[in-house]
Amino acid sequence: PDYSSYRPMEECDVAQRLATYPEVVEVLGGRPTEWAVREVGDGNLNFVYIVKGPNGSLCAKQALPFVRLVGESWPLPLDRSHFEHGALVRQAQRSGHVPKIVTYDPGQALIVMENLGRHxxxxxxxxxxxxxxxxxxxxxxxxxxxxxxxxxxxxxxxxxxxxxxxxxxxxxxxxxxxxxxxxxxxxxxxxxxxxxxxxxxxxxxxxxxxxxxxxxxxxxxxxxxxxxxxxxxxxxxxxxxxxxxxxxxxxxxxxxxxxxxxxxxxxxxxxxxxxxxxxxxxxxxxxxxxxxxxxxxxxxxxxxxxxxxxxxxxxxxxxxxxxxxxxxxxxxxxxxxxxxxxxxxxxxxxxxxxxxxxxxxxxxxxxxxxxxxxxxxxxxxxxxxxxxxxxxxxxxxxxxxxxxxxxxxxxxxxxxxxx
Ligand code: ADP
Ligand code: MG
Ligand code: MG
Ligand code: MG
Incomplete structure (x- = not known):
């Protein structure tokens, strides 16, 4: 992917950033100012946000150009998001049991998917x-x-x-x-x-x-x-x-x-x-x-x-x-x-x-x-x-x-x- 326009999201601008994707607006409903955003990433590598709107909720996962657990001193390529997306698509076809993808923005290393909120x-x-x-x-x-x-x-x-x-x-x-x-x-x-x-x-x-x-x-x-x-x-x-x-x-x-x-x-x-x-x-x-x-x-x-x-x-x-x-x-x-x-x-x-x-x-x-x-x-x-x-x-x-x-x-x- 071309990462020339890549910008990491911050908790405060997640709603605004996500509002640019029609698929997201359709699931969440209402306006971005009504959306509640919470960072839930407990993994070692990436940032994960749960976003809730009047009609539904979503999970947005964005790769940053470094390892979350260690920080900016350990760079890690954004294209891991590209491989994660490719794997999710293939796993869905071959077996299922993976979260549904709502939208994927390769240049932002961003995967927006189904919120497994009850899980x-x-x-x-x-x-x-x-x-x-x-x-x-x-x-x-x-x-x-x-x-x-x-x-x-x-x-x-x-x-x-x-x-x-x-x-x-x-x-x-x-x-x-x-x-x-x-x-x-x-x-x-x-x-x-x-x-x-x-x-x-x-x-x-x-x-x-x-x-x-x-x-x-x-x-x-x-x-x-x-x-x-x-x-x-x-x-x-x-x-x-x-x-x-x-x-x-x-x-x-x-x-x-x-x-x-x-x-x-x-x-x-x-x-x-x-x-x-x-x-x-x-x-x-x-x-x-x-x-x-x-x-x-x-x-x-x-x-x-x-x-x-x-x-x-x-x-x-x-x-x-x-x-x-x-x-x-x-x-x-x-x-x-x-x-x-x-x-x-x-x-x-x-x-x-x-x-x-x-x-x-x-x-x-x-x-x-x-x-x-x-x-x-x-x-x-x-x-x-x-x-x-x-x-x-x-x-x-x-x-x-x-x-x-x-x-x-x-x-x-x-x-x-x-x-
Ligand atoms: P990392 O690559 O940083 O390990 P994960 O994909 O494992 O990130 O996600 C980190 C955490 O975010 C998970 O442990 C889980 O709690 C939450 N999470 C990830 N995907 C979803 C999802 N689709 N719905 C709800 N929560 C999720
Ligand atoms: Mg993980
Ligand atoms: Mg991971
Ligand atoms: Mg099966």
Missing amino acids: KIWRNALIAGERHESAADVLANFMAETLFRSSDLSLDAASRKVEMVHFAANTALCKITEDLVFTDPYRAHELNRWTSPELDDTVAAIRADAEWKHAVQEMKALFLTRTEALLHGDLHTGSVMVSRTETGSEDVRIIDPEFAYYGPMGFDVGALMANLLLAFYAQDGLADDRSGMKDWLLAQVERVWSGFAERFTELWRTERTGDSYHRSLFEDVGDEEASAAACNTYLARLQVEAIGFAGAKMARRILGLAHVADLETIEPAERRAKQEKRALALARMLLVERHAIGNFAEACERARQVD
Whole structure:
């Protein structure tokens, strides 16, 4: 996009700025002077405003040319908004469960979307000990559908390459993941932080742990080179919003895909699992009796995997229209059995990779720049550190022993062992 007329919005001029978009005026109704504006961004990167008018409300997300969490000293390109928009459009087509776009202004790095006003961030629900029963199934289907349908299993090779090239330009956000997940936690870096002094010895031991660093670098190499599918790229429990009506019907949405790029499918799956496992370890620090919630969280890990594998297998059978594992070699010559075996092998490999990525994503939330509220809200520090040490012990296992662990049922078993 051309950013020559880009201007960041301020809370005081959001209404006036948004009034220039007819789609916005139509949804909100009335005049801009009647619109109420509230900044709600709790993420690390961008500014998010909720705007309410007489007829309706909206959510406006604008990228600024720097990282919100750190400030102007850390520049970050505006075009992350362009990739977020591109990902939202594709995810809506391939699966749904994303906020509807009201208008997109590329030159302002501005996405105006549906206000999920009744929803809350899933991470906050998990911290509160609340259980949304449909979240695991929605996320399993969302991942299977967005990953399968963007891959060479679904698209012809040329189309997949055009898509891959489009998202390959999202290098600045990939670099954040490359550094903050796979590199900085394992070396001295001024942006790292951890519960200190309680974890000082643990951190020193991890930086000297050759097996751990080797495993993380294997995962990083995969992240850098395997252009398998269009990833969400930041699929933690803070990128999921959930709601429940009084009658118990739930709605689950996936937000914030600005890290979208072509990478290994296991990265999205592992990211989500890591956050559920961090929530599992946080429970004992958050409240006195959360044993039921802990069992539920591990059950969700297994439910996400089994739901994912089931939907992926269904898509393999019914929608394998791409150039990879071409049907002419399998079903078309009556060999359904070989096709099913190939699908199982594909999923087994993906599962091992997801387990490794889960380990990497857990560790970085304890050792690196960006932490998770699940653990951060535990006080005092010794209580938090106790849970963080357990989470780190599991993270190491998931990385170093991912091949031996092999599946998420066993990963949950290990999670109980180090609890
Ligand atoms: P960032 O990229 O900075 O992490 P997010 O897209 O995650 O920004 O949004 C930050 C916060 O804004 C979310 O945690 C959520 O509370 C709120 N938010 C984001 N999108 C919506 C939406 N469509 N409706 C309501 N609230 C939203
Ligand atoms: Mg976010
Ligand atoms: Mg669906
Ligand atoms: Mg974001």
